Every structure is written in structure tokens, then in C-alpha cells.
Amino acid sequence: MDELTGKALILGMSAIGAGLAMIAGIGPGVGQGFAAGKATEAVGNNREHGGKPATLVMLLGAAVAETSGIFSLVVAIVMLFANPLVTREGAFIVLGASALGAGLAMIAGMGPAIGQGYAAGKAAEAVGKRPKLQSSVVRTMLLGQAVAQTTGIYALIIALILLFVNVWA
Template sequence: MENTNFVMIFLNWLMSFDRKALILAASAIGAGFAMIAGIGPGIGQGYAAGKGAEATSINPKTSKQAIMVMLIGAGIAETSGILALVVALILLFGNPLVGQSGSVLVIAASAIAAGISMIAGVGPGIGQGYAAGKGTESTGKRPKYQSTILRTMLLGQAVAQTTGIYALIVALVLMFSNPLLKLL
């Protein structure tokens, strides 16, 4: 019973704020959450760079091929971070939620949830970076198979990005065509 009272007190306090201010505050929180997704690409790109350095140290003659595969792979590993940045920038600069009518609580929660959904980008960033690292390592060992290795790496990275794309779709739906508001 005491927990219910606390929740009601908190919700009443929250609803005492200006509608627009509450939505903007929730959007700022959502933008911050979205940027947590940058952890994945950071780890993945670091792994790919490490494998590039390793491949170069083992076989300096293949460094150009290994570096090219590493740079392409690391660039692709950044995509989930870029998707999260897009969501954060929409929440901060082109926020469609501010003008929506309906429950301020649902709209504010949707702003936060849009950001939280982008945390799913951590996995693709790490996975794509791992693929880039292994592609770089393999190219360093067998440079004559660079094109085959690169094709295989890119295909694997494309598949690994799917959960990041799903997260982006959920975030965009919450921001632009929120079905929850229609249920009220």
C-alpha cells in the first residue's frame, strides 16, 4: 500500500510540470539513453583496429590489404552508433513528440523508450567489429583471398545489423506514429 502511495505522489508531482517541459525533459533523457549504443561500435572498432595492428605486425607486406579491410569493417561497425545518433538528434532538434496531443505521460514515456530502444545497437556494433577484426586478421594471413574475405565479412555484418535496424524502427514509430496514443 505504501508503494502505491509513493507512485501516486510521484506521478502527481510529475504531472505538475508544464506539458511541453515534461516532454522535452523526457526527450533529453531519451537522447542520452540512445547514445549508450555507442559502446558497441567503440568496442567493435577497437577490436578491428587491434586485429589490424596484429596483422600488420605479423606480415608487414600485407598491411595495405589488412588496413583496407579493417577500415571498411570498422566503418560498417559504426552504423548502429550513427542510427542512435540520428534518434538522439531527432529528439533534441526535430522532436515530433512536442506537438502531439494525448496523454503527456505516454508521450514522455515514448521519448524515453525511443532512446532506450537504441541501446540494442550495442550488439550489432560489437558483432560487426568482431567480423571486421576477423576479416582483417584473415586478410593479413592470406592477402590473395582479400576479395572473398571482404565479401563474406560484409554479408555477415549486414546480417548482424538487423537488430539495430529493428531498434531504429521501434524508435521512429514511437516518435512519429505512436500507436499507443490511439489506444487511449
């Protein structure tokens, strides 16, 4: 077995961190599934007038709920293919831990995605019941989703800081 080099340690921890980051994909899955379920329910309850508006609201809301998963994907790809930590000399344990920390930080993306999907589902449900209020409902949904996204953005910032601005190395 080859010696454990600093580069190998960082790459190994980066691979684990990338896998951990993708756990955040659970959030969009749950959120989008909820939104789809509520849109389906809305269409079933108001087939005559609610189908198209509820589906449109669901798709729009689900797209926003996917952002946390996209953030996690970006961090995972950076760690796997363009990890800036690999080229640094010195404190390999700190650099490897930074890679793991970046992946763990992205797990925070689950919360916003679930919340955004919940908002999308409730919006689809509301539009299914009252299609004429689609504009107001969508506006309110997007505002709520924007606020819910802040935690995912914080996680992305921390992960990028861990990867690109590690002062210990």
C-alpha cells in the same frame, strides 16, 4: 519553480531518451577497437604483404560497424531538435515515455556494432595472414555484417515508431 507542463515533461524525457540512445555508441567503439587491434596484429605478423590489405579491410569493416552509432545519433537529434511528440496534446506521460522508450530502444545497436567489429577484426586478421584472399574475405565479412545489422535496424524502426506513430496521443 515553474509548473511542470506537458511540453516540459516531454522535452525532459526526450533529453534523457537522447542520452540513453547514445549509450549505443559503446558498441561501435568496442567493435572498431577490436578491428583496429586485429589489423595491427595482422600487419605486425605479416609486415611484408599484409599491411595495406589488412588496413583496408579494417577500415571498411569499421565503417560498417559505425552504422548503429549513426542510427542512435539520428534518433537522439530528432528527440532534441525535431521531436514530433512535443506538438501533440493529451497524454503527456505516454508521450514522454515514448521518448524514453525510443532512446532505450537504440541501446540495442550495441550488439550489431560489437559483432560487426569482431567480424572486421577477424577479416583483417585473415587478410594479414593470406592477402591474396582479400576479395573473398571482404565479401564474406560484409555479408556477415549485413546480417548482424538487422538488430540495429529493428531498434531504429521501433524508436521511429515511438516518436512518429504514437497511437495513444
